[in-house]
Amino acid sequence: MSKEFKVLYYVNQFFGQVGGEDKAGMKPEFHKDKIGPALGFENQLKGEGKVAGTIICGDNYFNENKEESLSYILNLVKQEAPDVFVAGPAFNAGRYGVACAEICRAIAEELNIPVVTGMYKENPGLEICQHVAYVVSTSDSAGGMRKALPLMAAITSKIAQGIELGSPEEEGYIPRGMRKTIIVDKRGSLRAVEMLVKRLKGEEFATEMPMPVFDMVTPAPAIQDLSKATIALCTSGGIVPAGNPDHIQSASAQKWGKYDISQRSALNAPDYYTTHGGYDPVYANEIPDRVAPLDILKELEKEGYIGKVYEFFYTTTGTGTSVSNSVKFGTEIGAELKAAGVDGVILTST
Amino acid sequence: MVKEIERYNIPIVHMATITTISESVGANRIVPTVAIPHPVGNPALKPEDEKLMRKAMVKRAVDALATEISEATHFD
Numbered sequence: 001m002s003k004e005f006k007v008l009y010y011v012n013q014f015f016g017q018v019g020g021e022d023k024a025g026m027k028p029e030f031h032k033d034k035i036g037p038a039l040g041f042e043n044q045l046k047g048e049g050k051v052a053g054t055i056i057c058g059d060n061y062f063n064e065n066k067e068e069s070l071s072y073i074l075n076l077v078k079q080e081a082p083d084v085f086v087a088g089p090a091f092n093a094g095r096y097g098v099a100c101a102e103i104c105r106a107i108a109e110e111l112n113i114p115v116v117t118g119m120y121k122e123n124p125g126l127e128i129c130q131h132v133a134y135v136v137s138t139s140d141s142a143g144g145m146r147k148a149l150p151l152m153a154a155i156t157s158k159i160a161q162g163i164e165l166g167s168p169e170e171e172g173y174i175p176r177g178m179r180k181t182i183i184v185d186k187r188g189s190l191r192a193v194e195m196l197v198k199r200l201k202g203e204e205f206a207t208e209m210p211m212p213v214f215d216m217v218t219p220a221p222a223i224q225d226l227s228k229a230t231i232a233l234c235t236s237g238g239i240v241p242a243g244n245p246d247h248i249q250s251a252s253a254q255k256w257g258k259y260d261i262s263q264r265s266a267l268n269a270p271d272y273y274t275t276h277g278g279y280d281p282v283y284a285n286e287i288p289d290r291v292a293p294l295d296i297l298k299e300l301e302k303e304g305y306i307g308k309v310y311e312f313f314y315t316t317t318g319t320g321t322s323v324s325n326s327v328k329f330g331t332e333i334g335a336e337l338k339a340a341g342v343d344g345v346i347l348t349s350t
Numbered sequence: 351m352v353k354e355i356e357r358y359n360i361p362i363v364h365m366a367t368i369t370t371i372s373e374s375v376g377a378n379r380i381v382p383t384v385a386i387p388h389p390v391g392n393p394a395l396k397p398e399d400e401k402l403m404r405k406a407m408v409k410r411a412v413d414a415l416a417t418e419i420s421e422a423t424h425f426d
Contacts, residue, residue, distance in 0.1 A: 211374075217353045219378035220361040222418045231412065236351065237389070283388040289404070290391025296401075296408040306412055316351075330354025338358040344415035346408070347352055349366040350386050 005049035005160035008080050009038035010073070010087035010103055012096045016056030024095075026058035028072050037149060041086065044153030049160055052080060059095035062102075069099075070106050077107055083160040089118025089148045090125060092140035097125030101133070108132035114159045118148040121174060127324075134159070134173045175210075229343035232310035234333065236318030237284065237291035237350040238276025239267055249317055250277030256316035256329045258336075261309070266295035278319025279350050292348055310342050318349055352377045363411045363425075365389055373422055379414040381407065382426045 013023040015036040034042050035054040042051040055073055062069045077085060085107045087100035097119050104115035105128055118136035119126050126135060134155050138148040151172040158165055168175040184191075191208070198205040223229045240248055246257040261267070267288040274284040274291060289295040297309045314333050318326075337345060352364045353376035364377035367389055372380045383389035390404045414425040 215353075216376050217356045217378070219419045219421070219423075220356050220359045222361060223416045226412060226416050229415075231415070234351070234355075279387040281387070283391060283393050286393070287391060290388040290393075293390045293404055293408045296390075296405045297412075299405065300409065300412060305409070326351050327354055330351035331357075333351065334355035334358040334360065337355065337360055342360060344412075345355055345360055345362040346411050346415075347355070347362055347364050348383070348389050349364065349368075349372070350389055 004047070005083040005157075006080075007042075007045075007049055007051045007156060007160075008077055008082040008085050009034070009041065009051050009054045010085070010100060011036050011038065011054060011056055012062075012090075012093075012099065013056060013058045014096075016054065018056060018058075024058040024060040026056070027061055028055055028057035028069050030055050030076055037089070037145060038086075040145070040149050041153055041156075044150050045157060048157050049083070051086075052082060057099065059093075059099060062099040063095050066102060070102065073103055074106055074110060077111060077113065082113065084156045085113050085115045086152060086156060087115070087117040089136065089138045089145065089152065090120075090123060091118075091138050091142055091144060092120035092123050094124050097123035098128065099125070101125030101127075101129035104129045104133040116152050116156050116159070118152050119174075126174065130174060131176055134165070134171075134176075136172050137174050223344050226306050227304055228307045230308045230310050230341065231297060231306050232312070232314065232337050232340075232342045232345045233261075233292055233294055233297060234314040234345055234347040235292040235349070236316055236321075237279075237348055238274045238317040238319075239272055239284065239288045239292045239315050240275050242271055242273055244275045248275055248315070250275050250319075251317060252320040252322070253317040253325060253329075256314060256333060258312040258314045258333075260311055261294055261313050262311035264294065265298045267292050267313075268295075276317045276319060276350060278317070284350075291350060293346075297346070307343075310337070310340065361415045363414045365407070365411055369424065378419060378422050379411075379417070380422065380424050381411045381414060382424060383407065 013026050032053045034051045038051045038054045090097035090100045100117045107113050108115045115133045118138045120140040136151045138144045195205045248257050272288040274281045284291045300306045301309050356362050363379040364372045365381045365383050366372045367383045367386050369382050384392050392400050410425050
C-alpha cells in the first residue's frame with residue numbers, strides 16, 4: 001500500500017493530558033495532533049498509517065451529555081473520514097469505557113467506519129460495543145498500555161489495508177460472538193473423536209464452540225402458605241389478546257405485554273391467541289391455556305388451594321429474543337411483581 | 351427472564367419442555383412439560399383428560415413454589 005492510512009483517535013481528559021477528575025466535565029475538543037496514547041499508537045503503525053487527530057472529552061461530560069457529545073464527535077469523524085477510528089484503551093475505567101464503547105458503536109453503526117478499542121474484560125463498556133468493535137483485551141489498569149497499543153495498532157493496520165484478521169486468540173481481541181466458516185484439513189467427525197479421546201485421557205483440548213457462561217441466582221425461599229399466596233402467570237409463548245394490541249413481535253421480541261385477567265376464568269379462543277412465530281400455533285390457538293394455564297390457576301384459586309391469581313398476566317415471545325432483552329424484560333417484570341407483593345411466579349415456555 | 355425475576359427473591363417455577371435450556375438459563379424450580387407447541391396441553395387426549403393432566407401439572411408447579419430447594423431441581 002503506497003498511501004498511508006488515516007486514523008482518528010479518542011481519549012478522555014486524563015489520557016488527553018488535560019487533567020484528572022477536576023477536568024472530567026470538559027466538553028469534547030478536537031486537536032489535529034497526536035496526544036497521549038495516540039502518539040505511542042502511531043509509532044506502532046510503523047509508517048503504514050498516521051493519526052490525523054485526537055478527540056478529547058471529559059468522562060463526566062460525555063456520560064451526562066451523551067447525545068450532544070456523540071453528535072459532535074460523529075460530525076467530526078464524518079468530516080475527517082478516517083479509515084479506522086480508535087478509542088482508549090480504557091482498561092477497567094467504567095465511564096471512560098462506556099464513552100469509548102458508545103462512540104465506537106455509533107461510528108461503526110452510523111458511519112460504517114471500522115473501530116478498534118481496548119478494555120479489561122469486565123469493563124461495562126464491553127457489552128455495548130463488543131458486537132461491532134475490535135476490543136483488545138487489556139489488563140485492568142493503565143500499566144497494560146505497553147501491551148495493548150501494539151495489538152490495537154496491528155489490528156488497525158490489517159483492517160485499514162484489507163488484510164484478513166486472525167482469530168480473537170491470535171490477534172488479542174475479545175471474541176465478538178461471530179462464527180466464521182473456515183476450511184480445515186480434518187473433517188468434523190475426526191476432530192470430534194480426537195477431542196473426545198483427549199478428554200478421556202484427561203489431556204487439554206480446545207472446544208470449537210464455547211458455550212456462553214450464565215450466572216446463577218440462588219433459589220428464592222419457598223412460599224410458606226399457598227392458600228394465602230398471590231401467584232402470577234408469565235409466558236414466553238407469545239399468548240396475547242386477539243389482535244395483539246401491543247404489537248409484540250412474533251420473533252426477536254423487543255417488548256413484553258401485561259393484560260388484566262382478573263375477570264377471566266381462562267385464556268380461551270378466540271379472545272386470545274399466540275403471536276409466537278417459533279412453533280406450530282395450531283394447538284395454542286385452539287386452547288391458549290395449553291401454553292399459559294390460567295384456567296387451572298383460577299380453579300386452584302376457587303378451591304382455595306392458592307390465595308389469588310395476580311390480576312395481570314405477563315407475556316412475550318421467546319424465539320430469537322436476545323439475552324440482553326430477556327434480562328431487561330425479566331428485570332422490568334420482576335420489579336412490578338415485587339412491588340405488587342406477588343409471592344410466586346409460574347413462567348411457561350414453548 | 352426466570353433468573354431476573356428470581357433475583358427479586360420471588361420464587362419462580364419454569365414450566366418448559368426443553369429442560370436443558372431451563373437449566374442453562376438458570377431456572378431453579380423446573381417442571382418438565384409435554385411438548386414445545388403445547389407445554390401444558392395434550393391434543394391427543396380427550397378434553398376432560400387433557401384438563402386433568404394440565405391440572406396435575408400446574409399443581410405440581412404451584413407445589414414447587416412451596417418447596418425449599420438449594421439448587422436447580424426438577425419436579426416431575
